Amino acid sequence: MIFETLMIIALCLLVVAIMCNLYRIVKGPSSADRVQALDSVGINIIAGIAVFSVFLHTHAFFDLILLIGILSFIGTTAFAKFLERGVVIERKR
Amino acid sequence: MSGSGEVIGAVLILIGAIFSVISAIGNVRLPDVYTRSHAASKSSTLGVLSTLMGTLLYFLILDGYFSIRLILGIFFVFLTAPVAAHMICRSAYRHHVPLAESTVQDELKDYYMENENLDSEDEEQVEVVEGGIKPLTVD
Numbered sequence: 001m002i003f004e005t006l007m008i009i010a011l012c013l014l015v016v017a018i019m020c021n022l023y024r025i026v027k028g029p030s031s032a033d034r035v036q037a038l039d040s041v042g043i044n045i046i047a048g049i050a051v052f053s054v055f056l057h058t059h060a061f062f063d064l065i066l067l068i069g070i071l072s073f074i075g076t077t078a079f080a081k082f083l084e085r086g087v088v089i090e091r092k093r
Numbered sequence: 094m095s096g097s098g099e100v101i102g103a104v105l106i107l108i109g110a111i112f113s114v115i116s117a118i119g120n121v122r123l124p125d126v127y128t129r130s131h132a133a134s135k136s137s138t139l140g141v142l143s144t145l146m147g148t149l150l151y152f153l154i155l156d157g158y159f160s161i162r163l164i165l166g167i168f169f170v171f172l173t174a175p176v177a178a179h180m181i182c183r184s185a186y187r188h189h190v191p192l193a194e195s196t197v198q199d200e201l202k203d204y205y206m207e208n209e210n211l212d213s214e215d216e217e218q219v220e221v222v223e224g225g226i227k228p229l230t231v232d
Contacts, residue, residue: 003099003103006103006106006107007103007106009107009110010106010107010109010110010144011110013110013111013113013114014110014113014114016114016117017110017113017114017116017117018117019117020114020117020118020120020121021117021120021133023121024120024121024129030126030185030190032126032130032181032182032184032185032190033126033129035181036120036126036129036130036133036134036178036181037120037133039133039174039177039178039181040116040117040120040133040134040137043113043137043138043141043170043174044113044117044137044141046141046145046166046170047109047110047113047140047141047144047145050106050141050144050145050147050148050163051106051110051144051148053148054102054106054147054148054151054152059152059158059160062160062162062163062166063162065145065162065163065166066162066165066166066169069166069169069170069173070169072177073169073173073174073176073177076177076180076181077177077180079181080177080180080181080183080184081180081184083181083184083185083188084180084183084184084187084188
Protein backbone atom coordinates (compact mmCIF):
# COMPACT_ATOMS: atom_id res chain seq x y z
CA MET A 1 0.00 0.00 0.00
CA ILE A 2 2.79 2.38 0.94
CA PHE A 3 4.75 1.13 -2.07
CA GLU A 4 1.95 1.97 -4.51
CA THR A 5 1.60 5.41 -2.94
CA LEU A 6 5.33 6.02 -3.40
CA MET A 7 5.13 4.98 -7.04
CA ILE A 8 2.24 7.40 -7.62
CA ILE A 9 4.26 10.16 -5.95
CA ALA A 10 7.21 9.39 -8.27
CA LEU A 11 4.92 9.51 -11.31
CA CYS A 12 3.54 12.88 -10.18
CA LEU A 13 7.09 14.23 -9.78
CA LEU A 14 7.91 13.08 -13.31
CA VAL A 15 4.78 14.82 -14.60
CA VAL A 16 5.91 18.03 -12.87
CA ALA A 17 9.32 17.68 -14.55
CA ILE A 18 7.72 17.19 -17.98
CA MET A 19 5.51 20.24 -17.39
CA CYS A 20 8.57 22.40 -16.60
CA ASN A 21 10.23 21.16 -19.78
CA LEU A 22 7.07 21.93 -21.76
CA TYR A 23 7.24 25.48 -20.45
CA ARG A 24 10.78 25.69 -21.80
CA ILE A 25 9.66 24.24 -25.15
CA VAL A 26 6.91 26.84 -25.49
CA LYS A 27 8.89 29.85 -24.26
CA GLY A 28 12.52 29.05 -25.09
CA PRO A 29 14.08 31.89 -27.08
CA SER A 30 16.25 29.80 -29.41
CA SER A 31 15.71 26.55 -31.23
CA ALA A 32 18.50 24.83 -29.31
CA ASP A 33 16.51 25.40 -26.10
CA ARG A 34 13.52 23.67 -27.57
CA VAL A 35 15.50 20.70 -28.87
CA GLN A 36 17.25 20.30 -25.54
CA ALA A 37 13.96 20.40 -23.65
CA LEU A 38 12.45 17.83 -26.02
CA ASP A 39 15.39 15.50 -25.38
CA SER A 40 14.85 15.97 -21.64
CA VAL A 41 11.15 15.14 -22.07
CA GLY A 42 12.13 11.90 -23.83
CA ILE A 43 14.42 10.93 -20.96
CA ASN A 44 11.67 11.68 -18.43
CA ILE A 45 9.26 9.50 -20.42
CA ILE A 46 11.77 6.64 -20.18
CA ALA A 47 11.81 7.03 -16.40
CA GLY A 48 8.01 7.19 -16.37
CA ILE A 49 7.73 3.90 -18.27
CA ALA A 50 10.10 2.25 -15.79
CA VAL A 51 8.06 3.49 -12.82
CA PHE A 52 4.85 2.39 -14.49
CA SER A 53 6.16 -1.12 -15.14
CA VAL A 54 7.11 -1.38 -11.46
CA PHE A 55 3.67 -0.07 -10.51
CA LEU A 56 1.87 -2.64 -12.68
CA HIS A 57 4.47 -5.34 -11.86
CA THR A 58 4.94 -6.47 -15.44
CA HIS A 59 7.92 -7.11 -17.70
CA ALA A 60 6.16 -6.17 -20.90
CA PHE A 61 7.33 -2.57 -21.24
CA PHE A 62 11.09 -2.99 -21.09
CA ASP A 63 11.41 -2.94 -24.86
CA LEU A 64 9.83 0.49 -24.91
CA ILE A 65 12.59 1.90 -22.69
CA LEU A 66 15.27 0.90 -25.18
CA LEU A 67 13.14 1.99 -28.14
CA ILE A 68 12.33 5.46 -26.81
CA GLY A 69 15.97 5.97 -25.82
CA ILE A 70 17.18 5.21 -29.33
CA LEU A 71 14.46 7.28 -31.02
CA SER A 72 15.09 10.27 -28.77
CA PHE A 73 18.83 10.20 -29.47
CA ILE A 74 18.34 9.91 -33.23
CA GLY A 75 15.82 12.76 -33.26
CA THR A 76 18.07 15.03 -31.21
CA THR A 77 21.05 14.27 -33.44
CA ALA A 78 19.07 15.01 -36.59
CA PHE A 79 17.83 18.32 -35.16
CA ALA A 80 21.34 19.30 -34.08
CA LYS A 81 22.74 18.58 -37.55
CA PHE A 82 19.91 20.53 -39.13
CA LEU A 83 20.51 23.54 -36.91
CA GLU A 84 24.24 23.42 -37.53
CA ARG A 85 24.48 22.85 -41.27
CA GLY A 86 21.03 23.47 -42.69
CA VAL A 87 20.69 19.91 -43.99
CA VAL A 88 20.37 16.59 -42.19
CA ILE A 89 21.94 14.25 -44.74
CA GLU A 90 24.60 15.89 -46.84
CA ARG A 91 25.27 15.11 -50.45
CA LYS A 92 28.56 13.67 -51.55
CA ARG A 93 30.58 15.93 -53.71
CA MET B 94 13.21 -10.82 1.29
CA SER B 95 10.43 -9.29 -0.73
CA GLY B 96 10.28 -6.33 1.64
CA SER B 97 13.93 -5.44 0.97
CA GLY B 98 13.30 -5.43 -2.77
CA GLU B 99 10.41 -3.06 -2.40
CA VAL B 100 12.42 -0.77 -0.10
CA ILE B 101 15.44 -0.61 -2.42
CA GLY B 102 13.28 -0.08 -5.50
CA ALA B 103 11.18 2.63 -3.89
CA VAL B 104 14.20 4.55 -2.54
CA LEU B 105 16.08 4.49 -5.86
CA ILE B 106 12.99 5.41 -7.89
CA LEU B 107 12.14 8.33 -5.59
CA ILE B 108 15.72 9.61 -5.76
CA GLY B 109 15.56 9.42 -9.56
CA ALA B 110 12.26 11.28 -9.72
CA ILE B 111 13.54 14.02 -7.41
CA PHE B 112 16.64 14.43 -9.58
CA SER B 113 14.43 14.74 -12.66
CA VAL B 114 12.41 17.49 -10.98
CA ILE B 115 15.60 19.32 -9.99
CA SER B 116 16.84 19.11 -13.57
CA ALA B 117 13.54 20.48 -14.88
CA ILE B 118 13.60 23.38 -12.41
CA GLY B 119 17.13 24.18 -13.55
CA ASN B 120 15.91 24.03 -17.13
CA VAL B 121 13.32 26.68 -16.31
CA ARG B 122 15.36 29.02 -14.12
CA LEU B 123 18.85 29.21 -15.66
CA PRO B 124 19.68 32.17 -17.91
CA ASP B 125 21.02 30.89 -21.27
CA VAL B 126 21.23 27.85 -23.52
CA TYR B 127 24.52 26.48 -22.25
CA THR B 128 23.71 26.54 -18.54
CA ARG B 129 20.28 25.07 -19.27
CA SER B 130 21.90 22.30 -21.26
CA HIS B 131 24.24 21.68 -18.33
CA ALA B 132 21.28 21.23 -15.96
CA ALA B 133 19.15 19.27 -18.39
CA SER B 134 21.75 16.76 -19.50
CA LYS B 135 23.66 15.90 -16.34
CA SER B 136 21.13 15.66 -13.55
CA SER B 137 18.40 14.31 -15.81
CA THR B 138 20.74 11.50 -16.88
CA LEU B 139 21.54 10.72 -13.26
CA GLY B 140 17.85 10.70 -12.41
CA VAL B 141 16.84 8.29 -15.16
CA LEU B 142 19.83 6.06 -14.38
CA SER B 143 18.78 5.86 -10.75
CA THR B 144 15.18 5.08 -11.71
CA LEU B 145 16.16 2.34 -14.14
CA MET B 146 18.56 0.84 -11.58
CA GLY B 147 15.76 0.81 -9.02
CA THR B 148 13.49 -0.99 -11.49
CA LEU B 149 16.19 -3.53 -12.26
CA LEU B 150 16.88 -4.26 -8.59
CA TYR B 151 13.15 -4.45 -7.83
CA PHE B 152 12.53 -7.13 -10.42
CA LEU B 153 15.81 -8.90 -9.60
CA ILE B 154 15.14 -9.20 -5.88
CA LEU B 155 11.38 -9.73 -5.98
CA ASP B 156 11.03 -12.04 -8.99
CA GLY B 157 14.57 -13.21 -9.67
CA TYR B 158 14.08 -11.78 -13.17
CA PHE B 159 17.25 -10.25 -14.61
CA SER B 160 16.36 -8.09 -17.58
CA ILE B 161 19.14 -7.66 -20.14
CA ARG B 162 16.99 -5.12 -22.00
CA LEU B 163 16.97 -2.88 -18.95
CA ILE B 164 20.77 -3.15 -18.69
CA LEU B 165 21.00 -2.15 -22.35
CA GLY B 166 18.67 0.77 -21.71
CA ILE B 167 20.80 2.01 -18.80
CA PHE B 168 23.97 1.71 -20.86
CA PHE B 169 22.43 3.44 -23.87
CA VAL B 170 21.03 6.39 -21.93
CA PHE B 171 24.33 6.78 -20.10
CA LEU B 172 26.18 6.79 -23.39
CA THR B 173 23.98 9.00 -25.54
CA ALA B 174 22.49 11.77 -23.39
CA PRO B 175 25.75 13.75 -22.93
CA VAL B 176 26.58 13.32 -26.64
CA ALA B 177 23.21 14.80 -27.60
CA ALA B 178 23.73 17.75 -25.24
CA HIS B 179 27.20 18.31 -26.70
CA MET B 180 25.86 18.40 -30.27
CA ILE B 181 23.08 20.83 -29.35
CA CYS B 182 25.48 23.19 -27.55
CA ARG B 183 27.91 23.13 -30.47
CA SER B 184 25.21 23.94 -33.00
CA ALA B 185 23.95 26.73 -30.75
CA TYR B 186 27.43 28.25 -30.43
CA ARG B 187 28.09 28.04 -34.14
CA HIS B 188 24.93 29.98 -34.84
CA HIS B 189 25.81 32.78 -32.43
CA VAL B 190 23.16 32.17 -29.83
CA PRO B 191 24.14 34.76 -27.21
CA LEU B 192 25.56 33.84 -23.84
CA ALA B 193 24.05 35.13 -20.62
CA GLU B 194 24.73 38.73 -19.72
CA SER B 195 26.52 37.73 -16.54
CA THR B 196 29.13 35.75 -18.49
CA VAL B 197 32.66 36.92 -17.72
CA GLN B 198 34.77 34.76 -20.00
CA ASP B 199 34.36 33.12 -23.39
CA GLU B 200 37.41 30.98 -24.01
CA LEU B 201 36.05 29.35 -27.13
CA LYS B 202 35.71 32.62 -29.00
CA ASP B 203 39.37 33.12 -29.94
CA TYR B 204 39.78 29.56 -31.13
CA TYR B 205 36.54 29.76 -33.03
CA MET B 206 37.47 32.99 -34.77
CA GLU B 207 40.87 31.61 -35.82
CA ASN B 208 40.15 28.05 -36.82
CA GLU B 209 36.52 27.28 -37.31
CA ASN B 210 35.14 30.43 -38.87
CA LEU B 211 34.91 28.91 -42.31
CA ASP B 212 32.00 31.02 -43.42
CA SER B 213 33.55 34.36 -42.56
CA GLU B 214 33.24 35.65 -46.12
CA ASP B 215 29.50 35.27 -46.06
CA GLU B 216 29.15 36.38 -42.47
CA GLU B 217 26.41 38.77 -43.43
CA GLN B 218 24.23 35.84 -44.45
CA VAL B 219 23.97 34.68 -40.86
CA GLU B 220 21.11 36.56 -39.35
CA VAL B 221 21.22 36.76 -35.58
CA VAL B 222 17.60 37.16 -34.60
CA GLU B 223 16.61 37.87 -31.00
CA GLY B 224 17.90 34.73 -29.37
CA GLY B 225 16.97 32.72 -32.41
CA ILE B 226 18.91 31.37 -35.33
CA LYS B 227 18.35 31.08 -39.01
CA PRO B 228 19.98 28.20 -40.86
CA LEU B 229 22.57 28.98 -43.49
CA THR B 230 21.50 28.73 -47.07
CA VAL B 231 23.13 25.65 -48.53
CA ASP B 232 23.55 25.38 -52.26
